[in-house]
Amino acid sequence: MSAILSRSIKTKPSAARTTATEARMAALSPGASSGWSVPAREAALARVQSMGLPQPRDEYWRFTKPQGLVQAEAPQAALFDPQEAPTFDQIDRVKIVFVDGVFSAEDSDPLELAGVSIERLAEATSDIHWAKDLYGVLEERGQDPVERPLAALNTWAATDGVLIRVSGKAEKPVSLIYRHESETSDVMLHHVIKLEEGAELTLLENGPAAARFNKVMEVEVADEARFHHVRTQGRDHERRAATHIFARLGRESLFKSFTLTANGVMTRNEAVIELTGDDAMAHVAGACMGDGREFHHDDTVFVTHDALNCESRQVFKKVLRNGATGVFQGKILVKEGAQKTDGYQISQSLLLDGDSTFLAKPELEIYADDVACSHGSTSGAIDEEAIFYLRSRGVDAETAQDLMTIAFLAEALDEIEDETLREALLERLTAWLERRRG
Amino acid sequence: MRKGKNMLEIKNLHVKLEEEDKQILKGVDLKVEAGKVHAIMGPNGSGKSTLSYVLAGREGYEVTEGEATLLGEDLLDMDPEERAALGVFLAFQYPVEIPGVGNMTFLRTAVNAQRKARGEEEMSSTEFLKVVREKAKALKIDAEMLKRPVNVGFSGGEKKRNEILQMAMLEPKLCILDETDSGLDVDAMKLVSEGVNALRDEGRGFLVITHYQRLLDHIKPDVVHIMADGRIIKTGGPELALEVEQNGYADLLAEVQ
Ligand SMILES: Nc1ncnc2c1ncn2[C@@H]1O[C@H](COP(=O)(O)OP(=O)(O)OP(=O)(O)O)[C@@H](O)[C@H]1O
Numbered sequence A: 001m002s003a004i005l006s007r008s009i010k011t012k013p014s015a016a017r018t019t020a021t022e023a024r025m026a027a028l029s030p031g032a033s034s035g036w037s038v039p040a041r042e043a044a045l046a047r048v049q050s051m052g053l054p055q056p057r058d059e060y061w062r063f064t065k066p067q068g069l070v071q072a073e074a075p076q077a078a079l080f081d082p083q084e085a086p087t088f089d090q091i092d093r094v095k096i097v098f099v100d101g102v103f104s105a106e107d108s109d110p111l112e113l114a115g116v117s118i119e120r121l122a123e124a125t126s127d128i129h130w131a132k133d134l135y136g137v138l139e140e141r142g143q144d145p146v147e148r149p150l151a152a153l154n155t156w157a158a159t160d161g162v163l164i165r166v167s168g169k170a171e172k173p174v175s176l177i178y179r180h181e182s183e184t185s186d187v188m189l190h191h192v193i194k195l196e197e198g199a200e201l202t203l204l205e206n207g208p209a210a211a212r213f214n215k216v217m218e219v220e221v222a223d224e225a226r227f228h229h230v231r232t233q234g235r236d237h238e239r240r241a242a243t244h245i246f247a248r249l250g251r252e253s254l255f256k257s258f259t260l261t262a263n264g265v266m267t268r269n270e271a272v273i274e275l276t277g278d279d280a281m282a283h284v285a286g287a288c289m290g291d292g293r294e295f296h297h298d299d300t301v302f303v304t305h306d307a308l309n310c311e312s313r314q315v316f317k318k319v320l321r322n323g324a325t326g327v328f329q330g331k332i333l334v335k336e337g338a339q340k341t342d343g344y345q346i347s348q349s350l351l352l353d354g355d356s357t358f359l360a361k362p363e364l365e366i367y368a369d370d371v372a373c374s375h376g377s378t379s380g381a382i383d384e385e386a387i388f389y390l391r392s393r394g395v396d397a398e399t400a401q402d403l404m405t406i407a408f409l410a411e412a413l414d415e416i417e418d419e420t421l422r423e424a425l426l427e428r429l430t431a432w433l434e435r436r437r438g
Numbered sequence B: 001m002r003k004g005k006n007m008l009e010i011k012n013l014h015v016k017l018e019e020e021d022k023q024i025l026k027g028v029d030l031k032v033e034a035g036k037v038h039a040i041m042g043p044n045g046s047g048k049s050t051l052s053y054v055l056a057g058r059e060g061y062e063v064t065e066g067e068a069t070l071l072g073e074d075l076l077d078m079d080p081e082e083r084a085a086l087g088v089f090l091a092f093q094y095p096v097e098i099p100g101v102g103n104m105t106f107l108r109t110a111v112n113a114q115r116k117a118r119g120e121e122e123m124s125s126t127e128f129l130k131v132v133r134e135k136a137k138a139l140k141i142d143a144e145m146l147k148r149p150v151n152v153g154f155s156g157g158e159k160k161r162n163e164i165l166q167m168a169m170l171e172p173k174l175c176i177l178d179e180t181d182s183g184l185d186v187d188a189m190k191l192v193s194e195g196v197n198a199l200r201d202e203g204r205g206f207l208v209i210t211h212y213q214r215l216l217d218h219i220k221p222d223v224v225h226i227m228a229d230g231r232i233i234k235t236g237g238p239e240l241a242l243e244v245e246q247n248g249y250a251d252l253l254a255e256v257q
């Protein structure tokens, strides 16, 4: 069924949904009043109004309560001092800093990198801009067959973000740093990244960003281009985040995204990836550590194969304790004619106690006959035999558990191609666990 | 440590399973002196592994009576890691595989954890590497095996050699070997025995659980115990093992009945 048709027969949002949506929208305004993005923002506004924001009974939100993400005011989030150097500190990169969503020129590097043009969304106010072909465009494509109203809301109201256009091989990563300094900040950023044919870029993201963070990133990876994305989401215990990545991949292109999450009361990370050129590859992975009853982390991934001989891979691992909840919703859709598709999906959780919960909904939908797709989801307790073995060698119980935790998550971290970045995150993980042990 | 002083002392040890009402050890008395090698033989299911697990601190057992001390300290009250730091080492009958944890990381974490627990200086990574390489070489454990996750994909014999490598690195006071000879080929048996013999000294005691005289040809025991139905039913010299080898347990079991 086409997007147009499915939407035209859609019933109007319920009164409750409309009221909630209007309440949220009343606290916002369009992110720009002039320039190239205005039509896209207006179209997004119409989308939000017709869809309405997520409600507790929505099928796509069955495992995650949308309340804190959609309510009019951001729930307060205390600041947290992790007492350690921020992630990626050792990495040579172009730093772009947002403090509670506000660009900080003082903390940022000049937005200059050979072969790469970097601009701020808030400053790109001309009537004509390359980003016009992508801003809200990939997001809108991603609304079918499943609606993602928070992303449309973002397209309408985002106040800033970066527009990155890559024409060559970037010699160092671009690094988005999100600092959180206000307990009530409610932030919407929207990034557009365009990798031209054969271009290459690594994008880093880190930091808690805000009390509530809504972020959209649209990425176009043209033929033979390569995009690497590595992020850590900041450790502020009370922060909330709803993030979306929309990616479209051309022929023989590569898209890789990895996310490390620890803490945060609420995280919903959606990745919507479309393989539209033959022989393209998309890998999405995540490692997450959840501690405590308040902790809720949701990875929602939708990969569409619409070309020949493409490969996609989803690897998500979660370690949950003290009543934490982890969610994985992952889908591989193989369209008619997308022969020789190689689709792989695994989601696993390690439950350190009986209080914690892992909810998974892995899905395959296949309309081509010559494909290899596999998916698996497991959830298990820690191996007590292994713990005893470690302890019998003198390793204390907590360290033994941490070693097992790292071992479990390492398989997801292995998805990071760059060894320096992988090591940096592994070290980070180890340090977090050590600090937690005290 | 003065030779002959009691290293391990087990008195009237009764152990049952925590989960079921099943008594496994029914009054074990055993003393292992520093500098000595004690062998334990006995029919399948007589409680040899259970004894070794209880000494190492595995969960799932309940001590209903008796005591066990190492160097005068009450073992049964301690966590497994405390026992290890005090000097208990168990070479497992079935070494455990730990996917994702590198053998090297595992060894270094263990060595340094014990040093830290004893208030000693941690081993630097260069020193550690040097020592591991040396000891691994003696056991014919190649560098590639050290890089792999703990015991994952190791053959039966490789796992046993890996146990002895850990023992060599940790330099424990009491070495309990639970059927370390099973699964070893003739050459590996020699290597492992050499590894054990290299550790034999005045300050260290051994408890070697085995079914076969063959291992005891290489690791010459000072004392041999026969365990049956949760008790030590006979204690003697090396000749006792030869007797078992030739006649089996029937006569010995008949004697006590
Ligand atoms: N966790 C357990 N659950 C049930 N039975 C157990 C458990 N552990 C030990 N047992 C039983 O206790 C008895 C002693 O077992 P143990 O493994 O100590 O024997 P063993 O002397 O080491 O035998 P083998 O020579 O075959 O290794 C056996 O009957 C065994 O089945």
Ligand SMILES: [Mg+2]
Pocket (backbone or CB within 6 Å): B048, B049, B050, B093, B178
């Ligand atoms: Mg046994």
